[in-house]
Amino acid sequence: MAATATARVVDTVSAARSTIASWRAAGERVAFVPTMGNLHAGHMSLAALAAAAAPRVVMSIFVNPTQFGPSEDFAAYPRTLAADETLIAAAGDVDLLFVPEAAEVYPFGIEHAVRLQLPPLARELCGASRPGHFDGVATVVCRLLNIVAPDLLFLGQKDYQQLVLMQRMIADLHLPVELRMGPTHREPDGLAMSSRNRYLDAEQRKRAPALQRVLARVRDELRRGARDFAQLTAQACAELENAGLRPDYVEIRRRGDLAAAASARDEERVVLGAAWLGRARLIDNLFV
Ligand code: AMP
Numbered sequence: 001m002a003a004t005a006t007a008r009v010v011d012t013v014s015a016a017r018s019t020i021a022s023w024r025a026a027g028e029r030v031a032f033v034p035t036m037g038n039l040h041a042g043h044m045s046l047a048a049l050a051a052a053a054a055p056r057v058v059m060s061i062f063v064n065p066t067q068f069g070p071s072e073d074f075a076a077y078p079r080t081l082a083a084d085e086t087l088i089a090a091a092g093d094v095d096l097l098f099v100p101e102a103a104e105v106y107p108f109g110i111e112h113a114v115r116l117q118l119p120p121l122a123r124e125l126c127g128a129s130r131p132g133h134f135d136g137v138a139t140v141v142c143r144l145l146n147i148v149a150p151d152l153l154f155l156g157q158k159d160y161q162q163l164v165l166m167q168r169m170i171a172d173l174h175l176p177v178e179l180r181m182g183p184t185h186r187e188p189d190g191l192a193m194s195s196r197n198r199y200l201d202a203e204q205r206k207r208a209p210a211l212q213r214v215l216a217r218v219r220d221e222l223r224r225g226a227r228d229f230a231q232l233t234a235q236a237c238a239e240l241e242n243a244g245l246r247p248d249y250v251e252i253r254r255r256g257d258l259a260a261a262a263s264a265r266d267e268e269r270v271v272l273g274a275a276w277l278g279r280a281r282l283i284d285n286l287f288v
Contacts, residue, residue: 007059007094009085013147016098020058020148023095029054032150032177033094034141037061038078038195039087042185046154049182051093058148059088060098065110067136073279078195098148105143115139118165121258125161126274126283129248137162138169145175153177158184158192160272160285164258184284186212192284199280210243211275211284218250218271219286229261240275248274248281255287 010016020030031050035043039061050057061084068074081099088094106113115135121127122134145153153170155163167179185193190212191205200208214236226232229252236250250273254264261269269288274281 007085007088007097009097009099011099011101011104013100013104016058016096016147019096020056023056028056029151030056030058030148031152031154032144032148033057033059033154034144035059035061036063036077036195037084038080038198039084040185040193040195042156042158042182042193044087044091044093045185046156046182047088047091047093049180050152050154053152053154053180056095057093058096058098058150059094060100060144060148062098062100062105062140062144064105064136064140065102066106066113066115066139067133069130069132072130073196073199078198098144105140113139116142116169119168121161121168122165125249125251125253125258125272127161129274129281134162134165138165141166142169142173142175145170145177150177153179154182155179156182156184157285158194159283160270161258164256168257190216192282194280194282196280196282200278204244204278204280207244208277208280208282210240210245211273211282212286214239214243215250215271215273215284215286218252219288222252222266222269222271222288236273240273245275245277245282248276252288 031054033046033050047057047059063077065074116138118134118138127134163181170177170179190209218232218236233250237247240247252261252269252271255268255270270285272285274283
């Protein structure tokens with residue numbers, strides 16, 4: 001539990017920095033949970049982990065324009081600040097909520113922003129169908145880390161490729177922060193919680209848990225000793241189609257760096273998948 005139940009809400013870099021500086025002056029460590037808002041129990045579980053790990057927790061809500069492709073849902077992305085603040089107040093884990101406008105995060109404008117370019121892994125898996133997405137994530141997370149200067153950064157396993165890429169960015173840029181992972185929070189039927197689940201209509205929502213079910217079956221077969229990765233993933237895509245989803249990919253990779261699965265020890269594998277269902281692009285992953 002954080003020291004205060006009500007989070008202070010700020011929208012400028014200077015206000016965020018001066019609050020955080022006062023904590024630092026008192027010797028308090030800071031944990032950071034970046035989000036795009038429309039908060040759900042998955043986000044809040046990261047805040048709870050952060051509060052257990054450090055006396056001060058900063059959460060950001062920022063729908064980052066540089067990580068959306070031109071045909072993606074930037075304009076439609078759910079913005080629910082009042083409800084988000086209610087959730088944060090009820091949980092009491094967040095000390096500072098940073099809710100900047102784009103002009104605050106990108107003081108020279110989006111077109112003139114310094115941008116980061118991640119290594120080739122950013123063009124694989126989700127990056128193959130979302131060109132520039134992870135570079136945009138790196139471009140904003142690096143800024144947020146520079147603004148907040150946290151000791152600890154909490155990211156969710158649900159966006160596992162993002163997490164691996166952010167770990168790489170932190171190591172490669174020598175950023176003085178420790179990354180910690182929170183487990184994927186799920187609905188009772190297994191669907192990973194996501195702000196984009198609200199794009200599903202009632203009928204699609206019933207089909208959506210198929211992604212997790214299919215990935216779990218691949219995981220279980222791997223645990224039982226199956227090693228024909230190409231056959232396993234092809235069959236998984238066929239099962240997703242049968243369930244009414246449009247598969248983007250199902251892949252088996254090495255957990256640490258998302259290199260090819262063949263290079264991993266059996267217990268070091270991760271099964272990742274993405275599929276479209278109506279307007280939503282669902283992603284999920286399971287460790288073997
Ligand atoms: P987003 O608001 O989607 O950018 O997510 C912000 C953070 O919350 C990221 O680190 C996500 O990985 C994490 N997150 C999103 N959904 C979940 C979930 N269902 N369980 C745990 N963490 C999540």
